[in-house]
Amino acid sequence: MSPARWSRADNGDTLQDEQLSRLRALVMGPALDELNALRNRLDDPTVRAGETSQVIAEAIALRSRRGGELRQALQSSIEEALRISVQRDPHMLANLLFPVIGPAIRKAVASSLTGMLDALNKTLEQSVSVRAVQWRLESWRTGKSFGEIVLLRSLLYRVEQVFLIHKETGLLLGHEVAQSAVVRDADLVSGMLAAIQDFVRDSFAPAEAKDLESIQMGEFQVWVQHGPGALLACVVRGVPPHELGSMIQDRLERIHEQMGAALEDFRGDATPFDAARPILRSCLTGQLEHARRRTPWVLSAAAILLVLAAVTLGYIDFLGQRRWSAYLERLSAEPGIAVTSAQCGIRGCTITGLRDPLAADPNRFLEGSGIAPEKVSARWEPYISPAPQFAAARRLDAHKEAVELQGVFFKTASAQVAPEALWPVANELHLLLEAASAAGRQVNVELSGWTDASGLEAVNAKLGQERADRVASELAALGIPAGRLVSRAGGVSKSGTGGPKDWSRRRVTFRVVPAP
Amino acid sequence: MIHKKICMVGACGVGKTSLVRRFVETIFDSRYQTTIGVKIDKKSIQANGQDVTLVIWDLAGEDDLAQVRASHLRGASGYLLVADGSRKSTLAAALDLERRIRGVLGPIPFILLVNKSDLTDEWEADEALAGIVRLGWPNLRTSAKTGNGVEAAFQQLACRMLGNPGD
Structure with a gap:
């Protein structure tokens, strides 16, 4: 293709463009102006910015609703913006955060x-x-x-x-x-x-x-x-x-x-x-x-109370121990009582020892001692005390027994008794009175006159009294002090195994009683 | 009751503290000035028909002007610029101080006090003062010794701060 041909062809194109433009204007008319205006809106950044500013808030809201991509996209820009802001004026952010x-x-x-x-x-x-x-x-x-x-x-x-x-x-x-x-x-x-x-x-x-x-x-x-x-x-x-x-x-x-x-x-x-x-x-x-001071006050009050309580308890314990010692002392002084062990604490007192049956009751000393008897548990083993007063008492007991075994017997309906029949009785009575005096005791002897079941009751009562009186007077005659003898009617005797006329029922018996 | 912070500034030995002592009763010892560079006093007065309490920061005067602490000036509503009428150099210092304070606080009310007006024999400030008056600075002659002009100085500053410079 030659250059001349190119040039001709160029001229032909220009002509063609102008014709086309005219043709477009004829065909499209006013729509062409609108198209140009649209092109301007898209090309001019100022206009576009103005338009975007009207919808940007809604657009961001819509986009945010769809997912987190927007946030990710903006993150680095916002961080950078904050960094610059802090660099320029740290006080603003500080005041905001305050x-x-x-x-x-x-x-x-x-x-x-x-x-x-x-x-x-x-x-x-x-x-x-x-x-x-x-x-x-x-x-x-x-x-x-x-x-x-x-x-x-x-x-x-x-x-x-x-x-x-x-x-x-x-x-x-x-x-x-x-x-x-x-x-x-x-x-x-x-x-x-x-x-x-x-x-x-x-x-x-x-x-x-x-x-x-x-x-x-x-x-x-x-x-x-x-x-x-x-x-x-x-x-x-x-x-x-x-x-x-x-x-x-x-x-x-x-x-x-x-x-x-x-x-x-x-x-x-x-x-x-x-x-x-x-x-x-x-x-x-x-x-x-x-x-702050309240606590020490409470503490010291508590301490004082504690000390008071301790002192009181100590004093009570001291008093208790003193009473206990006094009690033990009295027990030890008592003849016929030997304490082998004793202890007294808060829980109670225990005492063990030996006691002559003739000795005084140890519980008797608790009365008036200030010690509650129920707090004391005692265990006493019996023993024979060698103390003289107990020996005498024991002798007296023996003689008492001997006297009370004695009996004086009578014929039917009679109160007569032979004096010699009373010698053994008189002898025993002598020994009894001696032993009593040795033991420092006063005793009387009660004589009871008994009858058998025969005869009239009124007669029998009188007979019994007569028999007792008779024995008493005979004994007095044998040297027994009359003041020590008390006679009485015993009535019909129920002893003996025989019938109504059993001889053993007609008798006088003896009982030793303490002198009034 | 309105409170206003004012400062006493000026070169060393011009009589700032003496002026303040003329004007107020204080609870602080003057040693404060040498230790932390300022002593604070106050006085309640009437200006423009209202009660105002002046809280007076008496700054230590230093020959080296750079030593006056900007932080002590901060928040002041006005100041008294004190010079010694018997020493010309203190007026020059006052000029320099005013420039510096304007740099820190902007244009706030102040009054130039030419102190020691009782020392008439040694007075040497007239010429320098004439130059300063041409700058339009409000000024007063004062004497801490006689008390002359002292009340008026504080009174006028208070009025200027409350927005009535004509009083």
Whole structure:
């Protein structure tokens, strides 16, 4: 193909284009203008941006509903944007985070503190001292953990004053004072606190711009918490617990939350901050002194009671032992009683020994001794005491027995008795009276006159009396003192095995009785 | 009650503290100034028909101007710029101070006090003062010794801070 032919052909194309354009205009008419307008909208970025801005919020919402791809796509851009923002002005983000970051940190710190408390518990469990014992008792009594008690008892403080200070100017926004606290001019103190903050920041930490958080002097401490618009300074006497810092921080956050706008617009008029007074007042807390003293008081009262109880018990025991010894002494002094072992404790007393049946009853000595008889268990083995009084008594018993075996017999209906028939009786009576006198006792002898079953009853009664009288008078004649003899009618005797006229029923019997 | 923070600034030995002592009763010892660089006092006055408490930060005067702490100036609503009428150099220092403070706080109300007006024999400030007056600075002659002009200085500053410079 030659160049001339190309050129001709080009000219032909141009002509053809123009014709086509005209043709298009004729055929499409107004639709062509619309097409051009559409092309413009798509090509012009400004127009497109304007249009996109109208739907972008809805589009994002729709896309988000369909899945997480949008979030993933945006993540890196947003992170980068945040990074740049923080680089430019870290304060903006810090101020934004201020109300939320405190609670989050406190939560984390609280959980780590709980762990620390457990560790403290374990360490303290091994420590022994008087205080530790007291705390352990209290822990046992109150059901709190030992570590908690140690912390509680070691801390004693009072928030005496609280200052709310405008950060920018150092001017006082609010001031509350606990009763009886010493107050200098609050405006000046607040200014000076702000100045000291500046001083410390400028002098020691210009690079990091750290805030001063506490000032300590003697028993006073000033705890300061910083917010973006204000600081809260608490003047504390004593040793406050760590939680006080969180409490102050919390109050400051609430003040910022409620009066953020007022803090920004502050031009020297503190009146709007009267609304923060309840919050400030709530900072005036403390671990009161009397709360701490209550426990030692209870403890000492308990100790005094214990000592009193011990002394009382000791005294009671001492009295008991003294009574017991007196009782044993009396028993030992008693003839016919030999104590071999004795002991007395709280549970009761036991005593073992030997006792002559003739000796006095040991229980008799318990009466009036102050010892309850039921508390004493005694075991007495019988024995024959060689004591003279018991030998005599035993002889007297023997003679008494001998006398009572004696009998004087009669013929039917007769009261006659031969004097010689009474000699053995008289002899026995002599010996009896001798033995009685040796034993230091007075005895009488009762003579009973008996009849057999024959004869009239009235006669028999008289006969019995006559027989007794007769024997008595005969014995008196034989030298037995009449005063010792008592005669009586015995009636019809029931002894003997024979019939009504049994001889053995007609008799006089003897019984030895103590003299009245 | 409105509270306003004001500062006393000026070169060393121009009599800032003496002026303040003329004006207020204080609870702080002057040792504060040498330790932390500032002493704070206050005075309640009436200005423009309202009660206002001036919390006065008396900054330690230092010969090296760079030593004046910007942090102490922060939040001030106005200041008294003090010079010594018997020492020309202190007026030059005042000029420099004003420039520095304007840099930190922006244009806030202030009054130039030319102090020691009782020392008429040694007075050497008139010429320098004339130049300063041309700058339009409000100024007063004061004497901490006689008390002359002291009340008026604080009063005028308070009025300027409350937005009535004409008083």
